[in-house]
Amino acid sequence: MALLELRNVSKIYHLGGEEIRALDDVSLDLGNGEFVSIIGPSGSGKSTLMHILGCLDTPSKGSVKLDGTEIASASQRELARIRNRTIGFVFQFFNLLPKLNVVQNVELPMIYAGLNSRERRERALQALDLVELGNRLKNRPSQLSGGQQQRVAIARALVNNPKIILADEPTGNLDTHTGELILALFRKLAAEGRTVILVTHNPEIAAVTPRRIEIRNGRIADNVDRKLAGLDRIVPNAAPAVAPA
Amino acid sequence: MNLFNTIVIGLREVWAHKFRSLLTMLGIVLGVAALVAMSALIQGMENGAREAMVAMGGADKVLLRRQAVPAYQEHLADQAPGRTLLDAVALRQGAPLLREVSPQMSVDEVVLTRNDKRCNPAECVGVTSAVIEMNLHRLAYGRFFNEIDEEKAHAVCVIGTGIRDELFGKPDEQGRAIVPLGETIYLSGQPFTIVGMFEEYLSEKDAKEKALRLAGELPKVESGGPKRMRGFGRGGSGGWAFYRKNMTVYIPLNTAWMRFRLAGDKTGIPDNRLSDIDLKVKDFDRLEDALQQARNVLLVTHKGIEDFTFETQENQLEGIRAQVKNYRLTGGFIAGISLLVGGIGIMNIMLASISERIREIGTCKALGATGGDVFVQIVVESVVLSVLGAAMGVGASFALVELLTTLSPTANTPIITLPAVLVGVGFSAAVGMVAGLLPAFKAASLPPIQALRYE
Numbered sequence: 001m002a003l004l005e006l007r008n009v010s011k012i013y014h015l016g017g018e019e020i021r022a023l024d025d026v027s028l029d030l031g032n033g034e035f036v037s038i039i040g041p042s043g044s045g046k047s048t049l050m051h052i053l054g055c056l057d058t059p060s061k062g063s064v065k066l067d068g069t070e071i072a073s074a075s076q077r078e079l080a081r082i083r084n085r086t087i088g089f090v091f092q093f094f095n096l097l098p099k100l101n102v103v104q105n106v107e108l109p110m111i112y113a114g115l116n117s118r119e120r121r122e123r124a125l126q127a128l129d130l131v132e133l134g135n136r137l138k139n140r141p142s143q144l145s146g147g148q149q150q151r152v153a154i155a156r157a158l159v160n161n162p163k164i165i166l167a168d169e170p171t172g173n174l175d176t177h178t179g180e181l182i183l184a185l186f187r188k189l190a191a192e193g194r195t196v197i198l199v200t201h202n203p204e205i206a207a208v209t210p211r212r213i214e215i216r217n218g219r220i221a222d223n224v225d226r227k228l229a230g231l232d233r234i235v236p237n238a239a240p241a242v243a244p245a
Numbered sequence: 246m247n248l249f250n251t252i253v254i255g256l257r258e259v260w261a262h263k264f265r266s267l268l269t270m271l272g273i274v275l276g277v278a279a280l281v282a283m284s285a286l287i288q289g290m291e292n293g294a295r296e297a298m299v300a301m302g303g304a305d306k307v308l309l310r311r312q313a314v315p316a317y318q319e320h321l322a323d324q325a326p327g328r329t330l331l332d333a334v335a336l337r338q339g340a341p342l343l344r345e346v347s348p349q350m351s352v353d354e355v356v357l358t359r360n361d362k363r364c365n366p367a368e369c370v371g372v373t374s375a376v377i378e379m380n381l382h383r384l385a386y387g388r389f390f391n392e393i394d395e396e397k398a399h400a401v402c403v404i405g406t407g408i409r410d411e412l413f414g415k416p417d418e419q420g421r422a423i424v425p426l427g428e429t430i431y432l433s434g435q436p437f438t439i440v441g442m443f444e445e446y447l448s449e450k451d452a453k454e455k456a457l458r459l460a461g462e463l464p465k466v467e468s469g470g471p472k473r474m475r476g477f478g479r480g481g482s483g484g485w486a487f488y489r490k491n492m493t494v495y496i497p498l499n500t501a502w503m504r505f506r507l508a509g510d511k512t513g514i515p516d517n518r519l520s521d522i523d524l525k526v527k528d529f530d531r532l533e534d535a536l537q538q539a540r541n542v543l544l545v546t547h548k549g550i551e552d553f554t555f556e557t558q559e560n561q562l563e564g565i566r567a568q569v570k571n572y573r574l575t576g577g578f579i580a581g582i583s584l585l586v587g588g589i590g591i592m593n594i595m596l597a598s599i600s601e602r603i604r605e606i607g608t609c610k611a612l613g614a615t616g617g618d619v620f621v622q623i624v625v626e627s628v629v630l631s632v633l634g635a636a637m638g639v640g641a642s643f644a645l646v647e648l649l650t651t652l653s654p655t656a657n658t659p660i661i662t663l664p665a666v667l668v669g670v671g672f673s674a675a676v677g678m679v680a681g682l683l684p685a686f687k688a689a690s691l692p693p694i695q696a697l698r699y700e
Contacts, residue, residue, distance in 0.1 A: 056611060056693045077615050084613020095608040095697075099261045111250050112613040156612070 002029035003163060003195055004053065009062035011048050022048040023059070024218035030197070032163070035190035037198040037206040039224075040215035047168075049215060050199045054087055054166045055079045067163065084112050088157025092169035094149040096141035096156075102128065103137045106156045113160055127155035131185065147178035154185060165189055165196045171205060183208050203227065248625070255626040258598075259633065269594040270634030272587025273676070277638025277669040280580035282645040284665035287572045289657035294565045296448055297486035302380045304558045305529050307536065309522040309543075312554040325552035327518035330498075332546050336524070339542040342535035344527045347375040350501040351520035357412060357494065358431045364411035367492035369432065370520070371501020379523045380490070387426045387441030390497045394440075398503040400496075402432070403441035407491030417458075435504060437496065446490045450658050524555075532557065581672075587634065588676035595627050595684035606688050607696025616689040623685035624678060631677025635670040642669075 011023040022045045030036060030053075040046040051057040052064060055071055058079070064071040066086060074082070083089075096105045106124040115123075128134050131151035141149050150170060157165055167186065171179030183205065190196040198205055206212050214221040259266045298304065309332075314322045333348035340346075355369040374389050376382065387403070394401055404425075413425050429436050447455060502517070509515045526535040536555050543553055599606065606619055614622075646659045 051694050054611070056697070077617075080610065080613055080615040080618075083611060089611045091608070091611075091697075095604065095611075097605055097608065099257055108609070109612040112609075112615075112618060114247070160613075 002031050003034075003067060004028070004030040005063075005065040006052075007063045007065075009052060009059040009064060011045075011052065011057070012060040021218050023052070025062070026215075026218075026220055027062075028213065028220065030195055032195060033190060033193045034211060035187065035196045035198075035209050036211045036213060037200055037209040038213050038215060039200060039203075039206045040221075041201065044215045045218040046199055046201075046215040048218075050166065050168060050197070053164075053197060054089060055082045080112075084109055085160055086162050086164060088154075088160070088162040088165045090150070090153050090157050090165065090167035090170045092172040094141070094146075094153045094173070096149055096152055098141055101138050101140055102133065102144070102152050105141065105152055106159055109156060109160050123159050124155070127159045128152070130158065131155045145178075146174050147181065150174060150178075150182055151185070154182070158189070163195060165194055166199075167197065168199045169202070170198065170200075171202065172200075179205075251622055251625045252629060254622065255629040258626050259629055262598075265594065266630060266633075269590050270587075270630055270637065272590045273584060273631050273634030273673050274587075274638040274641055276580050276583035276587050277635045277673055278641035278645050279583055280577065280669045280672075281639055281642035281661060281665050282649065282659070283576035283580060284573065284668075285642070285646050285659035285661040286649065286657075287569055287576065288662050288665070289659040290572070291565060291569045292660065293448070293657035294568075298558060298561060298565070299381065300446060300448075300486040300490055302523065302558070304562060305525055305532075306379060306558055307524040307526065307532075308556040309524060309539075310554050310556050312552060314550055314552050318550055321550050322552075324548065325550045326547055328522050328553060329518055329546075332543055333519070333522055335542050335546045336522070336539055339545075340535070340538045342527055342531060342538050343524050345375045345378050345523075345525040347379040347521075347523045348373060348498060348519050349376065349521040349523065350498055350506065352432070352496070352501050352505045355433050355494070357408060358434075359412040359428070362412050364408065364492075366408055366494045367489040369494040369496070371498040371505075372495050373498050376495065376523075379525060382490075383444045384441050385444035386424050387439070389441055390495075394497045395499050398497060398499040400435065400437045400500060400504070401440045402430070402437040403443065403495045404430075404439055405443050405491040405493040406445040407488065408494055409442060410491075432494070432496070433505075443491075443493070446487045448484055448487050451484070451487070532559070580669075584672060584676050587673075588631070588680040591627055591630055591677055592680035592683060594630075595623060595681055596687070598626075599623060599684050599688045603691065603696050603699040606691055607693055607699065610691075610693040611697060619691075620685045620689035623688050624681040627681025627684070628674055628677040631673045631680070632670065634677075635673035638669060638673070639666050 006026055006028040009023055009026045009028075010021060013020040013022055024045075026049065038046050038049060048057070052059055052071075055066065055074075056079075058064075058074070059072050062072065066082060069082070071079070071082070089095075097108065100108070103121070103124050106127055107120045110120040110123060125134065125137075128137065131154055133148060133151050133155065136144060136148065141152065144152065150173075154165075154170075165186065170186070171182055174182065186196050186198065187208065198209060200206060212224050214224045309328060311328065314325055328348075330348055333346050336343060336346045350371040352369045352371065355366060357364050357366055357369075370376075372390075373395070374391075377384070377389060384403070385406075389403060390399075390401065393399070408430075409423060409425055412430060413423050413428070416423050424442065425439050426442065428439050430439060431437070506517065507515050524535075524539060526532055528535070536557075539555070544551070547553065606614075609619065610616075642661060646661060650659060
């Protein structure tokens with residue numbers, strides 16, 4: 001059984017009497033340890049799909065099963081719990097809380113999970129070691145570079161040991177080199193058995209992932225746009241900037 | 246998510262916007278300072294009033310007052326006997342629920358003279374020894390009157406220290422103790438020998454000041470130049486009671502009768518009516534019974550004419566309480582308005598604060614914060630603001646009380662009471678909580694996606 005099962009999922013918005021189908025009858029399976037990118041032009045519905053995958057939103061129609069749990073009918077409270085325990089978010093703009101220092105930011109999801117302070121500290125330090133930021137514990141986010149901030153955000157996404165890492169344009173605000181380092185980190189996480197989902201419109205990023213899902217007009221496209229997916233850049237016999245896992 | 250973490254995060258939020266938080270708290274600070282300081286002033290007034298009441302004889306003293314005969318006895322008015330020694334004797338023997346009966350015959354318009362000095366006492370009264378217990382006097386020097394003084398109507402008197410100050414000088418100024426036992430003073434021209442003197446009665450505040458002055462920590466009383474009165478009357482409300490008590494001259498009851506009343510007044514008719522009969526009951530819990538008993542006795546001696554009434558200190562206590570309650574209500578109302586305005590300020594700032602933190606709230610929700618977590622967080626932040634404000638307000642109230650006592654000194658030391666502080670802090674916390682509800686609800690009900698994408 002797949003970790004994530006989407007069956008005939010639609011998301012319909014009503015805007016001034018007009019019906020907008022942001023997602024139209026999408027079915028999708030994602031397994032454990034998959035490294036996937038979701039691509040598509042803006043307005044295609046990829047953000048909506050990401051919100052549903054991340055349990056930030058529920059579909060209008062269809063069923064979403066995460067680890068066997070039905071999301072479509074879950075309460076806000078249950079959704080919050082799933083977001084807390086099962087999903088780790090990484091955002092384009094890092095979304096670190098500016099008033100908290102690095103450790104406190106990483107501890108935040110564990111506070112919502114109700115862990116005691118000793119365990120929080122221990123696990124936060126482990127996660128920060130993993131992203132090689134064990135030396136910047138007391139810094140504020142504003143004192144860190146973009147890449148460092150994103151690594152803190154990844155540490156934060158990891159502390160509750162989620163099965164899914166959901167990253168929305170994680171390299172969008174970083175320079176190429178830093179972006180590559182972050183991608184390498186994601187690849188490592190996927191290799192450890194976590195499902196990593198990258199949402200992006202950057203072909204270079206999409207090129208890194210073994211599986212690419214393209215959304216077009218609210219549907220999953222049958223054939224991936226090679227250019228958008230960055231496939232045309234892969235020269236046979238030449239390794240990409242970051243080799244696929 | 247436990248409360249401690251929530252409070253820590255709330256404090257951090259307040260600390261992150263120090264100046265804004267301070268301004269927000271100002272309403273609460275002022276409100277609490279006003280509340281606590283006002284209640285301290287009122288407490289001081291109340292204490293002063295109670296002190297004065299004790300100086301006048303304590304709570305269990307009952308005054309037997311003269312009263313115009315009721316309407317249905319109007320035709321008997323000219324036969325009303327007034328309060329006489331007969332009443333006192335009858336009460337002593339016929340009303341066992343009474344502990345003390347103190348008949349008093351005042352001598353009006355007495356002038357005390359000694360050599361070139363003169364003064365008018367607050368009261369010059371012929372009394373029995375019951376008056377000591379009745380008015381809570383304490384004899385510091387000499388003796389009080391005995392049966393022989395009474396029977397022979399000796400020309401002896403016991404004076405308060407105020408009289409001594411006027412006729413013999415103040416020990417403070419003379420720098421030595423002055424005990425005028427055995428000296429002769431003239432009461433409206435008649436020579437009397439001083440056989441006793443009471444101790445000096447002081448309000449708590451005056452007593453403290455005097456102790457300090459003796460210890461040399463306060464400057465000696467300034468001499469020369471006209472003395473200015475500060476506050477109300479002689480050292481504030483309550484002070485007058487001590488002044489009166491110190492300006493007392495007592496003579497034996499029989500002496501008052503023989504020397505000042507028997508010869509008759511302007512009309513030539515001797516007036517044997519007493520000016521006062523004070524009572525003390527044995528058991529304060531049976532006050533009503535005791536008064537009924539006394540009333541029955543007096544109806545006999547007064548031939549059924551009700552030309553008397555009882556005035557208990559209970560009535561006076563009631564008066565003090567009513568007054569204090571009024572002050573409290575007024576002050577509480579004003580402080581309440583101030584706190585309300587402070588609460589509105591907090592609500593305003595919390596609303597502004599959440600709308601600038603919408604993305605943060607979205608992030609927290611994405612990380613697993615429930616609506617409840619966010620709600621509690623915002624309410625706690627609001628309460629933290631208001632309680633911090635209240636704490637500062639309590640601090641400010643001490644300064645305010647200090648300032649008020651300097652600007653307008655009264656005899657009643659303002660006292661900051663714990664209940665007032667607790668009420669102030671508690672009320673502020675409640676205001677903060679209520680003010681936080683709406684912003685908290687708004688924040689908690691934000692959909693996570695919209696919050697995350699908010700620019």
